Amino acid sequence: MNEQGRSHHQVFVSYAHADDLPMDEGVPGWVSSFVDKLSRALARHANGALVDFWMDHSLEPQRKVTDELKLKVRESAVILAFISPRYLVSPWCQQEMATFVAEVGQGIAGDRVFLVEVLPTQREQWDAAIRDLTPVTLWTGSMTQPAPRTKGWPVPDPRADRDFWDDVNRLAGVLARQLQVLPPAIPAPPPPAEQPTPVLPPPSANAASASEVLNIVVHAADDEDSKFVSQTQALLGELDVDAYLAPGMAEGQTPAQHRAAVEGLLRTSHGVLVVYGSSPPTWVQAKHVEVRKLLALERPGACTGVLEGPPEDKPPHGLPPRGLMVLDCRRGLQKEELSRFVQFLRQQRLAMSGHV
Known part of the structure; x- marks a missing residue:
C-alpha cells in the first residue's frame, strides 16, 4: 500500500x-x-x-x-x-x-x-x-x-x-x-449532508453570556474527600462548567510558589467552591478567607461558595452567613444544589456585562 x-x-x-x-x-x-x-x-x-x-x-x-x-x-x-x-x-x-x-x-x-x-x-x-x-x-x-x-x-x-x-x-x-x-484515533463523523444546517437569527449578547462555559476552582483538604470531589467535577461538567481542583502544597514547594499556582487558576475562574467534608471547620474558615482575598486581587466579581459534603454529622462551618452561599450535600451530592450555584454565577456574569 x-x-x-x-x-x-x-x-x-x-x-x-x-x-x-x-x-x-x-x-x-x-x-x-x-x-x-x-x-x-x-x-x-x-x-x-x-x-x-x-x-x-x-x-x-x-x-x-x-x-x-x-x-x-x-x-x-x-x-x-x-x-x-x-x-x-x-x-x-x-x-x-x-x-x-x-x-x-x-x-x-x-x-x-x-x-x-x-x-x-x-x-x-x-x-x-x-x-x-x-x-x-x-x-x-x-x-x-x-x-x-x-x-x-x-x-x-x-x-x-x-x-x-x-x-x-x-x-x-x-x-x-x-x-x-498504535491504531490511529478515529475522528468524529461529520453531520449527514442531507440534513441542512438551519439558519438561526444571531444570538443576543444576553444569550451568549448565559451560555458561556464557566470555570470553577474547587478547594478540598483531605484525601478522604477525593471521591466526592471527583463526583463534583463530573457533575459540574454536565452543567457546562469546567471544574479545576486547586493544587495542594507540594513537597519542597515554597508558599510563594504554591500561591502563584493557585493564582494562575483564579485568574480565569468565575467562582470557587470550598469543600467542607472531612476537614475541620477551621480549615474551611481559613481557606474561605484566603480565597476571598486572592479573588479580590486576581478576579474581582468572582464568587465563592461552601460545598458541604459527607459526613452529615459534623460541626457548623462557622462562617458568617451574610453573602455566603452554602450548598447542602452532606447526605450525598445533589445536582440541584450545584445548579443553584452555577445559575447564580451566570446571573452575576450577566449583571457585570450589563445585560441584566
Whole structure:
C-alpha cells in the first residue's frame, strides 16, 4: 500500500504559550522550533511522513478549551506535552491533558502520552495520571550554572547544542516505534449532508453570556474527600462548567510558589467552591478567607461558595452567613444544589456585562 492510502496519526501538542514566545521578530518560538525539528527527524523513520503535529497558536490570555479544541484532542493518537512551571498553572493545558487521558487513553496515560520537561518542575504538581511517566529532560543545571537553562533556547545552534539535537532524535525514534503499533484515533463523523444546517437569527449578547462555559476552582483538604470531589467535577461538567481542583502544597514547594499556582487558576475562574467534608471547620474558615482575598486581587466579581459534603454529622462551618452561599450535600451530592450555584454565577456574569 502506498503512503497516500495509509492512515495519518495526529500528535496533539500541549504547551503553555509563554514557553513559545519568540525572542525576536521573524524567529519562531522555542516550542514551535522543537516541534518543527522533531517532525523533520520523524520523517526519516518508516511511516514518519504520515504523522501530523497539531498546535493551537492562539494567544493564551484569549484562549479557551472550545469544542473544536476538544475535538482535536480526541482525534489525536498521542499527546506531546511540554511540561514547565507555566504549563502546570495553565487550566487550559490541564484540561487538554485530562480530556486526552479520559477519552483517548480510557483513563490511562500509558503509551500515548509523551512528555518534554522544558524547565524543572515538582512532579507532585503533575496530573496524577502522568506522574509516573519519564519525560525527556530538555534543561540543564549545575553547581556552576545555578539557574536552569532550556537546551537550545532561544534558538538551537546546529553545532553547539549537541544535547538538544540528541534529545530530538531520541524522541523521534521513540515516537516512530510507538506510532507503528498504535491504531490511529478515529475522528468524529461529520453531520449527514442531507440534513441542512438551519439558519438561526444571531444570538443576543444576553444569550451568549448565559451560555458561556464557566470555570470553577474547587478547594478540598483531605484525601478522604477525593471521591466526592471527583463526583463534583463530573457533575459540574454536565452543567457546562469546567471544574479545576486547586493544587495542594507540594513537597519542597515554597508558599510563594504554591500561591502563584493557585493564582494562575483564579485568574480565569468565575467562582470557587470550598469543600467542607472531612476537614475541620477551621480549615474551611481559613481557606474561605484566603480565597476571598486572592479573588479580590486576581478576579474581582468572582464568587465563592461552601460545598458541604459527607459526613452529615459534623460541626457548623462557622462562617458568617451574610453573602455566603452554602450548598447542602452532606447526605450525598445533589445536582440541584450545584445548579443553584452555577445559575447564580451566570446571573452575576450577566449583571457585570450589563445585560441584566
